[in-house]
Amino acid sequence: MKPLLEVRNVTKRFGGLIAVNDVSFDVRKGEILSVIGPNGAGKSTLFKLISSFLKTSNGLVLFRGEIISNLAPHTVARRGVVRTFQETTIFKSMTVRENIIVSHHLQSKASLLGFFLGSRKARADEKRFGESADRIIGLLGLENIANELASNLPQGHLRVLGMAIGLATDPAIILLDEPFAGLNHDETMRLVTLVQRLRDEREVTVLLVEHDIPAVMKISNRIVVLNFGQKIAEGTPQEIQNNPGVIEAYLGSEDMAVGI
Amino acid sequence: MNKKILAYVALFLVFVYAVVPMLINISGRLDFYYTLTSVALLSIASAGVWLTFYIGRINIGQGAFALAGGYVSAILISQYGFNFWVTLPIAGLFCAVLSVFIGLPILRLRGVYFAMVTLVLTEVMRLTTLALPITQGAKGITSLPLPSGLEIFGLKLIPDFSTLENPKVGFYMMAITLMIIAYAVLYRIVNSRLGHLCRSLQQNEELASSIGVNTTYLRVLTYSISSFFGGIAGASFVAITQSIYPSSFQVADSINFMLNCFLGGLGYVFGPMLGTLMLYFGWDLLFTIGKYQMLVYSSLLIILMLFLPNGVLSLFDRKEKR
Ligand SMILES: Nc1ncnc2c1ncn2[C@@H]1O[C@H](COP(=O)(O)OP(=O)(O)O)[C@@H](O)[C@H]1O
Ligand SMILES: [Mg+2]
Numbered sequence: 001m002k003p004l005l006e007v008r009n010v011t012k013r014f015g016g017l018i019a020v021n022d023v024s025f026d027v028r029k030g031e032i033l034s035v036i037g038p039n040g041a042g043k044s045t046l047f048k049l050i051s052s053f054l055k056t057s058n059g060l061v062l063f064r065g066e067i068i069s070n071l072a073p074h075t076v077a078r079r080g081v082v083r084t085f086q087e088t089t090i091f092k093s094m095t096v097r098e099n100i101i102v103s104h105h106l107q108s109k110a111s112l113l114g115f116f117l118g119s120r121k122a123r124a125d126e127k128r129f130g131e132s133a134d135r136i137i138g139l140l141g142l143e144n145i146a147n148e149l150a151s152n153l154p155q156g157h158l159r160v161l162g163m164a165i166g167l168a169t170d171p172a173i174i175l176l177d178e179p180f181a182g183l184n185h186d187e188t189m190r191l192v193t194l195v196q197r198l199r200d201e202r203e204v205t206v207l208l209v210e211h212d213i214p215a216v217m218k219i220s221n222r223i224v225v226l227n228f229g230q231k232i233a234e235g236t237p238q239e240i241q242n243n244p245g246v247i248e249a250y251l252g253s254e255d256m257a258v259g260i
Numbered sequence: 261m262n263k264k265i266l267a268y269v270a271l272f273l274v275f276v277y278a279v280v281p282m283l284i285n286i287s288g289r290l291d292f293y294y295t296l297t298s299v300a301l302l303s304i305a306s307a308g309v310w311l312t313f314y315i316g317r318i319n320i321g322q323g324a325f326a327l328a329g330g331y332v333s334a335i336l337i338s339q340y341g342f343n344f345w346v347t348l349p350i351a352g353l354f355c356a357v358l359s360v361f362i363g364l365p366i367l368r369l370r371g372v373y374f375a376m377v378t379l380v381l382t383e384v385m386r387l388t389t390l391a392l393p394i395t396q397g398a399k400g401i402t403s404l405p406l407p408s409g410l411e412i413f414g415l416k417l418i419p420d421f422s423t424l425e426n427p428k429v430g431f432y433m434m435a436i437t438l439m440i441i442a443y444a445v446l447y448r449i450v451n452s453r454l455g456h457l458c459r460s461l462q463q464n465e466e467l468a469s470s471i472g473v474n475t476t477y478l479r480v481l482t483y484s485i486s487s488f489f490g491g492i493a494g495a496s497f498v499a500i501t502q503s504i505y506p507s508s509f510q511v512a513d514s515i516n517f518m519l520n521c522f523l524g525g526l527g528y529v530f531g532p533m534l535g536t537l538m539l540y541f542g543w544d545l546l547f548t549i550g551k552y553q554m555l556v557y558s559s560l561l562i563i564l565m566l567f568l569p570n571g572v573l574s575l576f577d578r579k580e581k582r
Contacts, residue, residue: 074475091460106472165467
């Protein structure tokens with residue numbers, strides 16, 4: 001089967017620093033693929049390159065066989081490649097529900113003028129967005145806080161909201177940058193289940209950057225390991241755990257001690 | 261909820277169209293027509309500035325578009341014999357198009373940088389009107405006729421202002437009507453998807469583009485609507501004063517448009533309207549204290565902003581919550 005997303009020899013230089021160095025891998029439809037590596041390995045940069053928030057210095061990113069690197073970010077989102085952020089990124093002064101509704105932008109059939117005039121198409125859109133938002137709220141278990149202002153939410157909920165915003169764009173592939181950071185074990189496990197349900201129920205392919213190794217091992221179909229901007233390994237969780245190079249570079253350190 | 265809003269709107273309409281003229285007639289202070297006309301027109305320009313605030317940009321350049329709109333109308337009337345009412349939308353559109361070219365490069369800037377560039381823009385516009393032959397330099401364009409009547413398919417929509425017994429009342433009605441249209445448009449924008457997208461842009465540009473919002477397009481679109489308002493306000497002023505000079509709209513006016521928004525409240529559609537009214541009257545009332553006018557005025561503004569950072573309208577919010 002043709003891969004959904006292809007990263008081909010992608011390189012990113014910041015001045016003299018090579019943050020991502022000639023990295024290649026494929027993402028298959030319907031899988032959860034994690035990118036792991038020590039801090040500063042270039043994982044977030046790689047995600048920004050895939051979502052076109054940064055321009056590549058070299059190499060290409062292809063989605064469904066078409067080049068998406070170096071396009072405008074909203075164009076890439078329109079194609080179905082959507083990134084969530086390492087930091088908690090939400091629209092602070094909107095309620096949870098408003099956050100999710102506004103993020104349905106890509107699915108609007110009416111024009112902005114249509115919305116202004118309240119055309120029939122626009123009203124149909126609004127209705128659809130509302131219903132879809134409620135479905136997402138249900139799927140992610142946000143019912144109780146749907147009308148809370150986002151700025152009042154605790155970390156755990158913010159992460160889920162970040163994911164809900166991503167989902168609202170109806171992506172084919174979602175890039176989650178450290179969605180579990182700062183969450184406790186229970187919250188993490190809840191979110192892990194959620195991500196799996198996203199894949200199973202909404203057929204979203206997931207690309208994940210995460211430091212929580214046990215969570216990564218549990219959730220991933222495959223793993224790519226970066227170190228100093230280079231890919232040093234790729235394989236199933238078992239293969240990665242037994243890869244001597246990976247153990248030396250990364251898993252051997254105290255991160256491994258979290259226990260697999 | 262909706263009924264309540266409708267009731268307020270009806271009350272407001274009755275007040276501005278009937279009660280105010282009645283009060284003015286009773287008191288015999290006909291000069292209030294001119295004052296309130298100015299407030300209404302200035303509040304249209306402020307509404308535009310408010311809209312750029314809504315996408316997270318501090319706009320201190322509305323004076324430039326008011327000036328440009330004024331000149332477009334004045335030139336079309338004096339040199340090409342246009343009817344004022346036809347020049348009005350043309351002035352707005354001219355400013356909207358102009359702002360696309362100006363906005364494309366400068367809307368990438370944020371915060372103080374955008375504010376500074378727009379401030380300079382007002383001055384650049386003034387110098388341009390001083391320099392261009394068509395704007396006739398410092399002499400300006402004067403002795404413009406009063407707005408003539410407007411007929412569509414033989415239907416008389418607006419009477420010729422020179423036939424009016426008191427053109428001041430005519431101008432008041434015109435200004436109030438334009439203001440109501442402008443704020444209705446603004447209200448509709450804010451409460452439609454366009455407004456929601458503007459808010460997303462204001463709160464987080466990066467996230468907005470990752471949910472697929474074409475942020476450049478949205479910024480330029482909003483800015484051009486804002487400038488359209490500026491052009492309309494400028495052109496209307498020309499009709500009233502029957503003249504325009506490079507100094508008709510200056511940096512101080514641009515700053516006032518922005519202050520009006522701050523004062524009324526950036527979170528409220530009708531904030532700039534109230535802000536304009538208060539600022540205009542506040543300044544006039546302080547006229548009596550002579551040379552301390554500026555000092556007292558500025559101090560009061562600072563105090564207001566310190567204690568009501570969300571604008572005067574936020575007073576009502578608190579009441580509702582508690
Ligand atoms: N915008 C930038 N400008 C310069 N250097 C950057 C920039 N973004 C990231 N870097 C550098 O690139 C390297 C990789 O960063 P990053 O991708 O954030 O790593 P990770 O997400 O794996 O922790 C780091 O050395 C970082 O300092
Ligand atoms: Mg990172």
